[in-house]
Amino acid sequence: MAELWFALLCFMLTMFIVLDGWDIGAGALHLAVAKTDAERRQVIAAIGPLWSWHEVWLLAAGGTFLLAFPRLMAVAFAGFYLALWMVLWSFILRGISIEVGGHINDTLWRSAWDFVFTASNLLLAILFGTALGNVIRGVPLDETGRFSMSLFTDFRATGRVGILDWYTLSVAVFATMLLVAHGATYLRLKTVGPVHERSERLARQVWLIAAVLFVVVSIETDFVRPELYQAMLTRPLAWLPVVVLVVAAWAVWTGLRGNDEKRAFAGSCGVIVGLLGGAAASLFPVVLHSTLGSEHSLTAYTGATSERGLRVALIWWPVAVVLALTYFFVIMRIYAGKVRPAQDTQGY
């Protein structure tokens, strides 16, 4: 049962990163791909009506985490205290800048919110990358079964680590590039005109950078957690995400070289699914790895709630996911099609 809920939780988090990832990536690129006010409104309209829906997947993932692994959620969230609050602040600023930016047609008002929008999305990308880096590297869990981490210590990836060190920072840079590439691929699909052209150019460049960084981070990971690769080799289930990753990377490559915007975007989603799936499959069953000694690590088995609780939740949870995926398809249909820059500049 714990295995299943670990998989379901990873599914929720992956949904969130894929969906909100394109908002975050497009947002981080906002100032780079859109130069005029009309272009900037176009970028925001491309992600506009759905940001809160995407963000709610994280909330639902948080609820699922608490439901299935209450002890792990408690230890992890308290341990990452300041980092999580930075995520929350960035979310608040991102949401406000989308919602209030367009309301007033004034140059200063809009440039201020455009800046807040870009900065908060960039920060979100860096923070989620750092979070992933921390989960892979591990946290300083001790014999009390808890940890409390400074933002930084000596920047080494062993022992009493901080949230930032050479490894988590490089994962953060890689993840930021990946989300930016994802966002650019989305904007290429979703827009026309100059924003489309710039996004296409950027997508080609940033995907290359992301691919190089992927190799770098993969080698680094072998230094920090060599056992992960061994786990991956011995688990056939971990091969599936690898296959997804390879196929998706091919789709991105061909989609970007040719003119198949949909293929490139589907590939982009697939790359994220493959990466996160591969990481999850090789990390399992450890959810929080201890850098102070693997005997302190917390696993999905030790952190799960009762078998009964997991079983009961399995009655209603699939219903909820089916409903949510139905909304997903309805909403995607409603908002299908490209966003065009409008001729009028009067605001609404």
Added chain:
Amino acid sequence: MDDAAFWHRLQFAFTVTYHYLFPQLTMGLAWFLVFWKWRALRTGDERYATAARFWARIFGLNFAVGVVTGIPMEFQFGTNWAGFSAYAGGVIGQTLAMEGMFAFLLESGFVGVLVWGERRLGPRLHFLAALGVALGSWLSGYFILVTNAFMQHPVGHATDASGALVIADLPSYLLNEWALIQFAHNQAAALVTGTFVITAVGAFYALRGDHIEQARMYLRHGTAVGLVAAILVAFPTGDAQAKIVARHQEPALAAMEGRFETGPRADITLIGQPNVRERRLDNPIRVPGMLSFLAYGTFHADVRGLDAFPEDTWPPNIEPLYYAFHVMAGLGTIFIGLMLLANLQRLRGHLESGRPLLWVFMLAFPFPFIANTAGWMTTELGRQPWLVYGLFRTNQGFSAVVSSGDVLFTLIGMAGLYFVLGLLYLYLVGREVAHGPGGAESTSPYGESVEAPVG
């Protein structure tokens, strides 16, 4: 109590109080939107469509602030209340996850469509979007109230080998008697907020002589629903709530009423100041026997005072609890009176022309927010010193690894951010109200970029 516990409590109290200012209006307006959309669909009357569009814009702003202030709430269970999450997460996680999965994904998915998608969807689907949003927002309220009800009156749980709570009986947890009563009480109160806001905007336009047709509609619909909702808040829901508190949280009831001594024929205090050191009420004005009647149904019933309970089960903040309860009950009574008066005027056909009453309604809209906040303070202060009533104390629940300094840092940050957010919200809603109903429907919230060709 140790300092860290204080700051954790203050931060949660602040963020949740601030957050709930928004959902109460969302839930209060949601069914009005459904009703107006439905009338517009059935009659083809443009006035209803105009009203729905205008209020959907305000709804959208309100919803956005509700989302951004709501996400920190979910996280705080883990960041600030790790002890509580580890202890009770196996139970309350069920409803928190349900809230996200069933309610919030529905509500947030369709709110954008509701506000900006009228042309894209056509009237029928657009009505369905309004229905989805209303359903989502009320469902969300229910799951949160089940979670709270478990903290007030735990049912359906068991204890596992490590001492943590796990779910034993999901249906009885979901249908907790406390949750049903609290939901009815809370939703009626949210409707009161919605009706007072709608009536205030109607009064504002009526006094200015602007948008007369719309003003008349807001005044009529607002006061008609408002009267029903205001009465429902007091009876039967408020009454049932008081009785269930009397049954399961006796020390809370005693503290709410500032009752220090046990005895029959308990009075209710209309006004007075609790003096906890001397254990008495100063300057009380009382209605004899009324508390016995309200709590137990007869004027002779014995109502136990705080002296009947060990001091470590008393709510630690008796004074704010006492005032919160009295502010809520007093305002609730005034709301019924005001709405009665408005409905009498409506029947006589004087509602839109009686300027003094319009002035009162224009200025009255903050008070339901105050009453709702006071109501929640009553519930939550009355629950103390327990986090899960009778099982788990508040000072066991906070995150032990997080220092007071860290909490104060984030509390200060949130206070600053929420201050700015409040200013922006008031300014933008003020702008919508000043701009008024009417004009073409909006197709994009994000400035002039129009999505897809529009006819």
